[in-house]
Amino acid sequence: MNITHYDACPECDLLLNPNTASVGEKAHCPRCGLLLSRPRKRSVERTFALSIAGFILFFPANLLPMVGITMMGNANTGVLYSGVVALFNNGMVAVATVVFLASILFPLVHIILSLLISGHLYFNYPNRYLAHWMRWMHHLDEWVMLEVYMLSIIVACVKLMSLAKLEFGWGLYAFIALIVVTTLLTGNLDNNLFWQRIHQLSNRDNNAS
Amino acid sequence: MQAKANALSQGFIRCHDCGYLVKTVNQPSSCPRCDSHLHARHPHSLQRTTALLLSSFLLYIPANIFPIMIVNQFGAGEPSTIAGGIVELIDAGMIPIGLLVLVASILVPSSKLIGISLLLLCAHFRWQVNARRWTTMYRVIAFVGRWSMLDIFMISILVDLVNFNGVHIIAGPAATAFAAVVILTMFAAENFDPRLLWDNQQNL
Numbered sequence: 001m002n003i004t005h006y007d008a009c010p011e012c013d014l015l016l017n018p019n020t021a022s023v024g025e026k027a028h029c030p031r032c033g034l035l036l037s038r039p040r041k042r043s044v045e046r047t048f049a050l051s052i053a054g055f056i057l058f059f060p061a062n063l064l065p066m067v068g069i070t071m072m073g074n075a076n077t078g079v080l081y082s083g084v085v086a087l088f089n090n091g092m093v094a095v096a097t098v099v100f101l102a103s104i105l106f107p108l109v110h111i112i113l114s115l116l117i118s119g120h121l122y123f124n125y126p127n128r129y130l131a132h133w134m135r136w137m138h139h140l141d142e143w144v145m146l147e148v149y150m151l152s153i154i155v156a157c158v159k160l161m162s163l164a165k166l167e168f169g170w171g172l173y174a175f176i177a178l179i180v181v182t183t184l185l186t187g188n189l190d191n192n193l194f195w196q197r198i199h200q201l202s203n204r205d206n207n208a209s
Numbered sequence: 210m211q212a213k214a215n216a217l218s219q220g221f222i223r224c225h226d227c228g229y230l231v232k233t234v235n236q237p238s239s240c241p242r243c244d245s246h247l248h249a250r251h252p253h254s255l256q257r258t259t260a261l262l263l264s265s266f267l268l269y270i271p272a273n274i275f276p277i278m279i280v281n282q283f284g285a286g287e288p289s290t291i292a293g294g295i296v297e298l299i300d301a302g303m304i305p306i307g308l309l310v311l312v313a314s315i316l317v318p319s320s321k322l323i324g325i326s327l328l329l330l331c332a333h334f335r336w337q338v339n340a341r342r343w344t345t346m347y348r349v350i351a352f353v354g355r356w357s358m359l360d361i362f363m364i365s366i367l368v369d370l371v372n373f374n375g376v377h378i379i380a381g382p383a384a385t386a387f388a389a390v391v392i393l394t395m396f397a398a399e400n401f402d403p404r405l406l407w408d409n410q411q412n413l
Contacts, residue, residue: 010223072375074374095384148358151356195229
């Protein structure tokens with residue numbers, strides 16, 4: 001009853017024919033120019049693989065020291081979460097919470113959600129929470145700020161370079177790898193395809209039961 | 210197909226979460242595919258955006274006049290504001306980094322506040338504009354917002370690293386206000402519905 005043969009642009013509401021872009025092509029809205037879809041080759045498989053890689057990389061990136069600093073004979077090392085702890089001890093609870101969410105919790109939840117979703121799709125295993133997970137992931141997208149954090153590490157290091165001696169630890173390299181993986185992940189995740197697959201899986205599940 | 214037809218005027222609603230196009234004839238209240246609540250435009254888009262925008266305008270004042278970071282050197286505290294930090298960087302000869310921080314923590318937030326105000330005025334007063342250009346402006350505003358968190362993350366790194374007996378850095382009161390500005394403007398951009406710009410155009 002609700003099956004339609006049209007599509008609509010999310011930003012200008014232009015009624016469109018369903019997009020038929022094939023792998024490697026890009027579909028833009030003819031009226032407002034929004035990128036509507038960019039299908040990727042083997043989107044589910046790649047997303048699954050990259051989510052596993054991201055999940056594994058998350059732990060060294062968070063637990064190993066990132067930057068070591070030596071200043072006037074004193075040494076100190078920084079880990080991803082120690083900035084949050086330092087702000088918290090400073091009494092800046094609100095700022096500490098924001099930093100914790102944007103640089104630790106949301107990236108972790110995002111990776112776990114994409115791991116769950118792509119895993120279920122990869123093994124064609126229906127789950128009634130798939131649509132919920134997909135919606136949460138969609139809402140979290142904007143609040144995962146790893147690449148912003150990377151840029152602020154660079155700025156902070158440049159600021160400190162003239163005053164102190166800096167050393168880079170394995171945590172930083174893992175963090176850079178994590179950013180590369182999450183960027184590839186968002187690039188390879190084909191929203192339209194994922195929603196179609198989720199819909200098919202839940203329909204099949206309903207018919208079977 | 211029908212040229213330049215709004216989906217809504219043809220009786221369709223696009224699900225905000227999953228992009229499924231639903232016929233409005235039988236008045237479904239939730240999306241048949243993802244079960245999220247259906248609405249043709251973001252509910253109370255202009256009111257919510259205005260409220261969030263006004264709060265961020267107010268918070269933008271303390272964010273700029275109070276110190277964002279205080280460098281304690283042997284007992285003497287040296288506070289610096291957002292603008293002061295940039296001047297320091299440029300004075301020290303670190304011009305590219307200074308410009309980067311200038312863009313991320315002054316140009317982006319202020320142009321975002323002005324840009325969202327213009328979008329609101331345009332949608333509210335039904336200005337006849339080049340809607341494609343204004344939608345592009347909206348897209349840019351929505352994209353750059355998160356990069357303003359640069360300063361906040363940088364402070365958390367500096368507070369953590371520079372923590373010695375002689376010298377330590379603490380965050381100032383402006384940090385909370387600035388973080389709030391960034392988050393509120395991100396929410397404001399998220400709540401603004403660019404389709405309202407297109408609904409108002411008579412001569413498409």
